[in-house]
Amino acid sequence: MMHADDVPGRLARGAALAALLLVAALPLDVHAAPSRAVKAPPTDAPAVSIPPATSAAPRPLSESVAAIVNDEIISTYDLAQRMRLLIITSGIQPNQENLPQFQRQALISLIDESLQLHELRRVEKQQKISIIATDAEVREELTAMARENNMTADQFLGALKSQGIGPETLYQQVRAQMSWQRWIQGRYGSRLRIGEDQIKATETRLAAVASKPQYQISEVLIDANRAGGMPQALQGAQQLITQMQQGAPFPAVARQFSAAPTAAAGGDAGWVSPGELPPEVDAVLDGLRPGQLSPPIQVKEGVYIIYLRNKRAGAGATMVSLKQAAIPLKADASPADIEAARAKLMAVRADAKGCNDLESVASKAGVMAGDLGDAEIADLAPEFQQAAQTLNEGQISEPIRTKVGLHLVAVCGKRATGSGAMSRDQIENRLMGQQLSLIARRYMRDLRNSATIETR
Template sequence: MIATAMLAVALPISLQAQPLRGAVGAPPPATMPAPSAAAPASAPAPTPAAYTPMRPMSESVAAIVNDEIISTYDLAQRMRLLIATTGVQPTQDNLQEFQQQALLSLVDESLQIQELKRVQKDQKVSIIATDDEVQDELSSMAQQNNMKPDNFIAVLKSQGISSQTLYDQIRAQMSWQRWIRGRYGTRLRIGEDQIKATQARLIAAASKPQYEVSEVFIDAGRTGGMDAAVKGAAQLVAQLQQGAPFAAVARQFSGASTAASGGDAGWISQGEMPPEVDTALEQLRPGQLSQPIPVKDGVYIVYLRDKRAGSGQTLVSLKQAAIALPAEATAADVAAAKTKLEGVRAQIKDCATLEATVGKTPGVVAGDLGEAEIGDLLPEFATAAKALQPGQLSQPIRTKVGLHVLAVCGKRAAGAAQVDHDQIESRLTGQQLSMISRRYMRDLRNSATIETR
């Protein structure tokens, strides 16, 4: 499965996220076991007020972002929300990490809303989500948790969380996604050469081991440097080992494009992740969690959900346009048929329209050859199928029974999922938008006046 395109900002909040499966056997030296399967699916977070730093306090200034104040009340509320939605148990050791993450989120959301207000004023467009849109999103979140919106809010209020805290987070995330997609999504063009290159790479990698992975990425540029990112990742790993649901942690802490889907990166092959992550995955067994993995721009935490061996066999889905031509046909007959078939070939746009296009030319027939292993094809067909990528057409091929143009409609390793053109395009688009969003936010932070108290 290829993950669908999403921005780096996480939207869904789940109060019923599932924990990781237990580790299978003892982990290798560079790994640690995933949380026990016996861990509860969503351990109720203790009331934050039970911890001294979370007790009600007189409101003061926690930070100033371009003259806009973030109060200590706002900060405490966001900390409570993080605890309630991640399933991470607050302790004296990790409260500082909660406070840092809460403050980073509030600062980013403040910068986002300030930027969106500026854009709205300059361009006279509506970008910031309305109250009704926020309520609709809340209703959708409640439905995902098999709850009514009022009950959903009541659960948060029982843990000392104001509904306005959740509304503000939803509004900022919805609005920022809308702006990034609206401004850049329509301009972003993923070329066919990029898609075909990705298809070819995935097909080539299908013979190698494949991994079903969930990920959390801690952006060092956002957290104040690599040391802080490593420290924060180590604390999250400790909490995940104790039963915090991976998906909920990814939604709130991850800076990857998969954050909104709970860190689900789907099935990947070697080369799709940074080399450091590939090395870690080779050492993991299904059900195991990695230690923090430093890479160029931050730190990864990966959870290996499953693993499968690569296949040496390649399956292709083929269609053809053909002219019947006996083996004893004259050279003149072969040349005439080739000219006719090349004319039809030039009109075929894709596999979906092949039959309709071929049907317009008398003497040329279309056929769906289905899916088969390349090794089982006629030698002449096998040679073409190996060289062609999905969506490409062969030159006319002579056999004992006729002249054929093959269309490769799909290609995959035996036992692997079909390599889908639209899924690859969606994934590449999501990666590009995620990168744009992260760069945009870095520029906003660098140009802003941010003072923390």
């Protein structure tokens, strides 16, 4: 997915901005770095010793070769530096389990950048044009990033230096990303034309699902080819989920690990409707609540991690957030049992002030209670629909009989939020972004296939 407001050059600023936000707050243990797609290095790539994070480490005299890309050497020093940068920019604490994933990502990033700069130098020579960002342009980009966080470029680079990262490491990453984005946009952006039929088809599809819920999501896509295979992609995704559950920021992780075009925006895919993502993702989204992370979702090209930020009802629908207290009763329960359960629930209803204390009051009374989450009123069980429609926020229903028991339903939230229709320009921008992303992925695939890449 490509967020509608993605623009050229945002990749460079987004990736390095994460470093700016995190560098001062994170203790560094071991490692750093990544970027985009490449022929995945073998999982048994040489282990790299990460120097302790003191001041910017001098270039070691005994560095060796980590990889050779079209006769250009990537040293173990380069790899160690990039791994260290990756830790800072992702917010993930390294350990023995995820160290190989960091090393693989760092090596993939360096190989990608080497391929991109090699191709851009070839184009510059052939066409006698300037594409690769100059030192002054890279410095200007870093200055802009620093300014966004009330720092100077020197303060920013000084913060990196204090973490043992030389400025050339970030310069290389930003230069490659800026230059590649410039080339892709310049070569293909002006040539691409989104046809009226494509826009109409998208409008028709969006209209068809306008009454269904919409989801505001962030995404990470682990490319199976880059990860070394689907098992490695699944393992890597699970490790990232564990780290995010322990506090690693989703946007920082997405910028450094995601192969989706939304990586530049920290994984922000905006509002999506059913059918915009693979069906495997749609199936999981339906069961998530705002604020939840998905488990790893395997799709054809790799593994998704989805963070559901918000959910809204479709056009003409009302979304409610519900809690319940319930006493199980068989369908053929006796009138006496039903009346006893009703009396118990009415006592809970009398003591509870609303959603905030329904569960605690029910627990003290020996009654099961729980959160039913968000749902459209039309999707609720018929017995609950009337209560959801008529009750105001904070109110609790009288006992409701179903075939499985007797229930109190509390309305914790209610909103009628029609789906915001995308404008024609937004649709065109999104389609353009998707096309450019597809072109860039194919371009990189061809570069990898034609390159000589040797890992040591």
